[in-house]
Amino acid sequence: MAPDALQGIVRQQTNPARWNGKAWSAFVADLQALGVEVAESAATRGIFATDAGGTAYGLPHGVVIAQSATQVSALLKAAQAHCVPVTVRGGGLTTEGESVAYGGVLLDMTGMSRVLAIDPVTMTVRTEAGIYWHGLAEELRRENLDYLSAPLNMTSSVGGTLGVGGIDVNSARLGCSADQAISLQVVTPTGEIVECSDNENAELFQRVILGYGQFGVITEVTLRIRPYTPLRMHYYYYSSLRTAIEDLQLLDRNDASDYSGILTIMDCAVNLLVAFDSDEREAAFKANWQQRLRGYGEFGFALCMAGHYALRPWRIGEALYLFRRKQAVFPEFRRPEFHRDGRMDDRTVVFSRAVWKHWGSRNMVIPDLATSADKFIEAVERGNKVCRKFFRHYTLYCVGIRLRPEHKPHYEMSCVPPDAEGWAYGCEFEPMIEGEVYSRDHFQSFKNAIYDIGVDLGASYYRFGGMMKGYIRRVFGDALVDRHLAMKRQADPAMILNRDVIF
């Protein structure tokens, strides 16, 4: 048995069964009487037929566009009464079908996407939870403010992100987005509207944060914010992934940079990005750490690669691929309209545009592994081997996540691996589809092979819900899952909220 293809794991390759529609009409009539619109046209339902992953498909019976906590509360109360499943969706950027509704109601949170108050004194913002991080950035930037950390994807929503994690290239320093939340307004599965934080209804707060929407719908959020600074970006190039990861972890351990992460083009062309909010931090890095990094600058690396391929002319195809990829992707990261005086205005705009343009397609197949710092290199190397088996070209994105010891209860049964102390590390494995046609089974087998590594290593995953549900008991163990299931049953007696995502 190959270590990266464990046998005996039940492969969950299909969508969950579609809800049978029992009592749908009575449910809709109840909601209509309360003034809640349920859109039932195929055109509206079709908007939500899949998620960013594009491998799970399901249609809701109807769509409710979130308007207010009161409306969401009415919806959930009626759903409990009629046992109608409700699937909550923010940006829909899940990849395992977690935000796809297999019947029942799809609750689209982007309807609640207004900023409610910005407080530059306490450095906080109160916002509706369906807002896209990019929408929030647009509003904060008018006041010369910024959020702390968010996915490098403009269309992830705040609420959806707090439910799953939220990793930025500054997470090695500032932690995940979920750790930035000070308090939440939550509508519980039975329809109560509750404010919660570390000090108020703390248990609910702990379960909702990183909780994949199992314990309530997040309708409003208070987040920490900070003064806006454009950032100065540096790129270092490596031909060894292991060396790059060692250097990444060195920087993170020593708080040597404000932003750090690894993005590969190929196994032999690895890019470590390092960036700074201020000249002082940049100067300190240059004085103390830069010379310890083993990567090259762009020109040095190009020479290195030229030498490498000159000695291996039979690998000209690989060299050409590398060159083409560089020509296509690099300019995207350097577009002058997104830079001023050598500084990048908005990392999320630059990275998100590049990701959708050069990696995106109707299938975002991006399985990941989240491990403790010391297991990370092994996880990445094993994952890489799996990628090689399934695809010609693929890229990796690796980043550190600073953990907050006081948030340990939030991390229980989440993407944060149970054995991680100080930092967790995440690696996303992303095949380049490049116009090729692969079967859904091919994608699924690839994902399973990556996820198997997580089971073997005792790791966790950024995306562990939806079609990955089969892994949850294996990675977290029956005792923990049963404890959470009991809490879920108590909070959601009819088990209507985001059913089939985790339990």
Next chain:
Amino acid sequence: MYSTAHPRDYPACSGCSLCRLVCPMWRHRRDPRFSPEGIAKARQNGAGVTELADVLDACTLCGACDPVCPEDIALSDMIMDLRGELELPPDLAVLQVGYAQAAAQAAPAPAGALLLAGAALRADPTLLTQVEALLGLRSAGDDGADLAVALEIGGDIDPQRKRRFLNAIDGRSLVVGDGLLLRELRRWLPGARLQGLGEALGSLPAIRRRIASTDFYVIEARAFHADHARLVAHYDGLRKDRGCAMNLDLQRIAMPARASAYPALRMGPAREDLEQARWLLQGRRPARIVIEDAAERDVLRRVADVPVLHLAELAALNEVTVYA
């Protein structure tokens, strides 16, 4: 059909939602149906034009969605094509006929480079005279205003009418006031030297040097997005040169000052226009607002208590006053 053949159409939509971020009709309603993504996805699910009528009718054709779509779907073309299958809004159909009659009676175009003023600029004769003087151009009596309406409402364009219009202007340098017409002229006359009014005026040193760092500069969205890759550099240069704030979002997409459908044709601002204009100015404290499109003056005046000046009007100002 006015749009050229597209390599990419609605089936290519991946549902990334990037187009929602820039779409004024989505911003106003926060309803996914009212977005290019909503239309593309609805089409993928078999929705016909009748089902989409409200959405198609709400689109401002600002073109902001086109440059942001990573799948390169020609979204505003898709909307224009679909609008062609809807019933024409009666008031605008009447407007189109009126403009067409005026065009038929217009004197032949004067020789040389021309200004195609468009309806909004024509509605302000003093401003039009200023623009002509500044650019050193004469206006064509037939500026294609009826064609611009037809493009906007998805009405039919008589091929003979189109040929007559194009024959009269082909081979000339043109400054075009109507963003939608400009966009189409780039396709109809691929080799022609064409500029939008904002770009032409903003390139004049006498105007450019009067743009102050305390100004809020409102780019006309349609002309901008129709040639985004090139113009983004032009306006970036202007912003760096003059230090003024602009109606560009973080993706360097121009937020139009108005969010209602047919903004240049229905001159009076609607409620969503006021909301959109307020959003444009939120968190900004400019000393003046400078506009490229005369049709945006009214709405901005209603929400701001600072002067709202057309680019052409800057030339008449004393430079000292500007920088004082």
